[in-house]
């Protein structure tokens with residue numbers, strides 16, 4: 001069963017109403033050294049190295065929702081939740097084959113903020129805000145930096161390009177995180193995308209189901225219901241993220257008519273074990289979430305401490321597939337490697 005999240009004692013006195021409000025969660029994000037120091041003072045179980053924060057600040061901000069922070073096992077400095085959200089000076093290691101814009105998204109932009117890499121699909125970067133900044137993020141060159149976000153005018157230009165390009169059958173609204181949009185902004189954008197006749201499939205990319213499940217409110221569900229069918233692509237990496245709150249959010253999206261698919265990045269120390277991935281996928285199914293892809297960690301700058309070897313991933317995924325009975329095939333995701341400029345390649 002999915003366990004409700006035990007909130008950290010820093011937030012023990014917060015009312016349930018505030019705790020489960022997504023705006024409260026965003027207003028109370030952990031995002032400064034002082035915030036972390038305050039928790040360390042309050043709780044002897046939590047310790048961290050301030051240098052990890054100081055040394056990484058210029059390249060990639062950090063932000064953690066109180067909800068996601070509470071999933072952490074504070075006694076374990078290698079906790080998979082902690083590794084995904086707390087900055088580490090290991091991010092400063094930069095290898096010469098790691099790239100700033102690893103998937104070469106910026107060179108495939110017919111208009112700013114729209115990547116057109118496959119003939120029939122485009123990806124629109126709507127906002128560079130995320131509820132949390134994942135330390136392994138492929139797009140960290142952009143996200144968390146508000147100055148690079150798309151402006152209204154650019155979104156209009158992107159929509160014009162989509163409307164004028166008849167080969168485009170699918171629009172992926174990504175970011176950052178599309179659920180950082182307000183309900184009204186999302187409703188307006190979906191209305192405009194839906195008005196383009198040749199767009200058959202609309203996909204929304206969000207990690208809010210993992211980092212801020214309270215974002216899925218009845219108001220958001222009402223907006224999504226208006227624009228069905230919609231595909232939601234999310235990003236659970238570890239079974240501990242499959243909380244009762246996350247399950248409630250995912251099921252509400254299914255009820256609204258959405259197909260909910262999951263991408264998992266294989267990350268060293270987080271989930272590169274067969275039993276972890278198996279447990280993750282088997283927890284996702286009852287939450288109404290379909291495992292979609294396992295990814296090899298992209299060659300994004302400063303992510304070498306997370307990266308596994310492709311040959312080890314292959315052993316892992318093949319082992320996983322071998323364990324699964326034919327009738328459980330639904331729980332199998334394919335293993336994909338993204339290549340610089342060449343798109344995704346399916347290896348298993």
Ligand SMILES: *Cc1c(COP(=O)(O)O)cnc(C)c1O
Pocket residue numbers: 103115116117118121122123172344
């Ligand atoms: C991953 C990606 C897609 C979607 O690929 P699928 O295999 O359909 O999930 C589309 N456009 C870009 C730029 C991508 O990186």
Ligand code: SF4
Pocket residue numbers: 129130131132133134136137138139140143175176177206207
């Ligand atoms: S939610 Fe997605 S885009 Fe945002 S930091 Fe995490 S991985 Fe990157």
